[in-house]
Amino acid sequence: MTYQTILLDRPAPGVALITLNRPERGNGVVPEMAADLVHALAALEADFSVRVLVLTGAGKQFCAGADLVEFKRYLETDHARTQEPYNARVLFPVTQRLASCRLPVIAAINGGATAGGLDLALACDMRIASTAAKMGETYIKLGLNPGNGGTYFMPRLIGSGMAAELALTGDIIDADRALEIGLVNRVVAPEDLIDSAVALAARIAERPRLAIEATKNQLRQSWHMDLIGSMNMSFWGVAAMTHTADLREGVNAALEKRAPRYNQTDG
Numbered sequence: 001m002t003y004q005t006i007l008l009d010r011p012a013p014g015v016a017l018i019t020l021n022r023p024e025r026g027n028g029v030v031p032e033m034a035a036d037l038v039h040a041l042a043a044l045e046a047d048f049s050v051r052v053l054v055l056t057g058a059g060k061q062f063c064a065g066a067d068l069v070e071f072k073r074y075l076e077t078d079h080a081r082t083q084e085p086y087n088a089r090v091l092f093p094v095t096q097r098l099a100s101c102r103l104p105v106i107a108a109i110n111g112g113a114t115a116g117g118l119d120l121a122l123a124c125d126m127r128i129a130s131t132a133a134k135m136g137e138t139y140i141k142l143g144l145n146p147g148n149g150g151t152y153f154m155p156r157l158i159g160s161g162m163a164a165e166l167a168l169t170g171d172i173i174d175a176d177r178a179l180e181i182g183l184v185n186r187v188v189a190p191e192d193l194i195d196s197a198v199a200l201a202a203r204i205a206e207r208p209r210l211a212i213e214a215t216k217n218q219l220r221q222s223w224h225m226d227l228i229g230s231m232n233m234s235f236w237g238v239a240a241m242t243h244t245a246d247l248r249e250g251v252n253a254a255l256e257k258r259a260p261r262y263n264q265t266d267g
Contacts, residue, residue: 001040004032006021012202014201015050015052016053017194018041020055023057023058023060025067028068030090037094038094045101053103054198055105056110057110063113066090087116098120107126107127111133112135113135118137122183123149129188132190134172134173137170141170151163158183175187
């Protein structure tokens, strides 16, 4: 399918690349882009040949969050009629879809990622940043509290104290500082960003999809559980995997000292 505000590519087997494509507006999210992203994520998730997603931005920015021109128009409407925050219509569905996607998502942060744009990167499972990337939870500079999941994801990634510092100051940090505090997994040269993200995605995509999905779900759900709850989920997950052809192939391959040949085409 062709989209108006995003680009789709298949740069490696099992890997889909989604590019936010409004560079003239810093890839700011508008309702059309939100709808494109939600549709694309659902379609890719349903395609069993896809195992890992990479999300990046066209041009010099990853994502500036909500498009401020559109946001200003919203602020000038009759609030009594609209009865909802702007981000509930635009950014919330995308963040929720990224976080709940059964497939792992890698954010390839090519440039500025601020406010809701940073939150989209935080909703992904992994983050690789270009040395040109700049990141900030900048809502407070506009007179807003963080509005797209940042206060949920950031403390879990970098701790409550550092999350509070970034959210309350609105400071923008560079890629090296983001790596130092654990906000990103690694930092690479701009020209290596997409290749590095795709290479990581391709390594994961070599694994069996059912195990990939179960592992992502377990990592996310464990955020809300104590140790016993998490281990119980692990127990029942292993019990379910025991019945899969992929597990039998994995065990046989290990015993035979060969590369496993997983079913990469269907469910």
